[in-house]
Amino acid sequence: MSDSVPGPAPGARTHRLRVVDVVAETADARTLVLQAPEDGADRFAYRPGQFLTLKLPGADGRSAARCYSLASSPHTGEPLKVTVKRVAGGYGSNWVCDRVAAGHELEVLPPAGTFTPSDLDTDLLLVAGGSGITPVLSIAKSALAAGRGGVTLLYANRDEGSVIFRDELRRLTEAHPDRLLVIHWLESLQGLPVAGRLAGALAPYTGRETFVCGPGPMMDAAEQALRTLGVPGERIHRERFFSLSGDVFDLPAPAVGEESASAGPGTTADVELDGETHTVAWPQGTVLLDVLLAAGVDAPYSCREGACSACTCRVVTGEVKMLRNEILDDQDLAEGYVLACQSVPLTDRVGITYT
Ligand code: FES
Structure with missing residues (x-):
């Protein structure tokens, strides 16, 4: 090679x-x-x-x-x-x-990606299964290094040999004994992490913002356990896995044709990205990402099919409608996050930020 x-x-x-x-x-x-x-x-x-x-x-x-x-x-x-x-x-x-x-x-x-805490200073409950530990470890290390809250991590694995980051987790626990608690769950000893059993382990931490990542059945079980314990859905953040169907590296440039640009009165968008504000005409029925790319704005994206969250931005004024959304959850939507690759305008003026 x-x-x-x-x-x-x-x-x-x-x-x-x-x-x-x-x-x-x-x-x-x-x-x-x-x-x-x-x-x-x-x-x-x-x-x-x-x-x-x-x-x-x-x-x-x-x-x-x-x-x-x-x-x-x-x-x-x-x-x-x-x-x-x-x-x-x-x-x-x-x-x-x-x-x-x-x-x-x-x-x-x-x-x-949007599987990220909005506040590192708050207490966090992290639930991971197998390789789902990867983003969860990033969150835990960040909260310990830059935040002030406590972190509890329940980490489920098949057996001891399949525990990823075992030594790093031990070092973190030793460095932050008052702030980090790691609860290892080994299926070889404790059985499958089904909702009924998880509820007992998670019950003391239900007041926290919660991030869950792992195999689908394990995430379902964790969410069911948390909801049974009365945790509102908007406090439970699940990492969503998706497959990219197209070749995201070689997508053709989007076209914002004259026909589209001249159709109807359209919208004006003020878009803040990388410290600059771009004001662009946003034709009705055209998705924001296409408008920005056609205007030469280096807006982020990956799949362009509403499945990956690479294009996530936030509406600060006005309204938009998303044509498809496979990735943002209710909490994201409540905070104004939208997918630029799927957003069409509903009001005359829309303010968008990528910060
Ligand atoms: S580019 Fe993937 S959701 Fe928009």
Whole structure:
């Protein structure tokens, strides 16, 4: 294998990141330690719990996109790290675990995702299963480094050998004995983490903002347990997994045609992005992302199908309607978050921020 992943030169949205180390966390999980590009370091600023989209050579000769959560924290000075666990029969995870080595380069989209706490100073309850620990570890480290609250982590695994980050979690507990409590749940000893059993373990922490990431049945069980305990849905944040159906690296440029631009009175949008405010005409029926890209604004996106959250922004004035939303939850919507790739305007003037 060459030092670089094969593929075309990166476009404006993608960056080549050098793999500086590969760490075997368990028999079937690897952490890639990545070097942010010097000329694009600001594009790789991230919030705890976000993910990177990696470009992999696909089995059919075309490229494939896979999203992996960052295990590192933006508050500890550590390099970017993504952790990948093999999925039986999964092309992307096995390719990464088998083929990627230190010195290789990967083509990567900037961090994205909404599975991130709005306040690091509050007490947090984190529930993870298997490789779902990855974004949860990022949140825990960030809260401990930059926040003031307590963190309780319930971490479910098949057995002791499948516990990812065991040593790092132990070190964190030793460093923050008054603020971090890790409750390991081993199925080999305690059985499956079903709702009835989880409720007992989670009951003392129900007043907290809660983040849940893991296999679907485990997240369902955790949510059911929390709801049974009276935790309102808006306090339960679940990481959503999605598959990107298209080639997000080689999407054609969106067209905002004259016909669309001249149809009806349209809207004016004031869009704050990277410290600049862009005022653009927003034709009715056209999604915001297309308007911004056509205007030359370097707005973030990945799937353009309402499934990944890379284009998330917030409405500060006016109203929009989303055509499709597979990823934002009720809490996100209540806080004004929308997907730029799916938002069409409903009012004459709309204010948007990406901060
Ligand atoms: S780009 Fe993926 S949801 Fe908008």
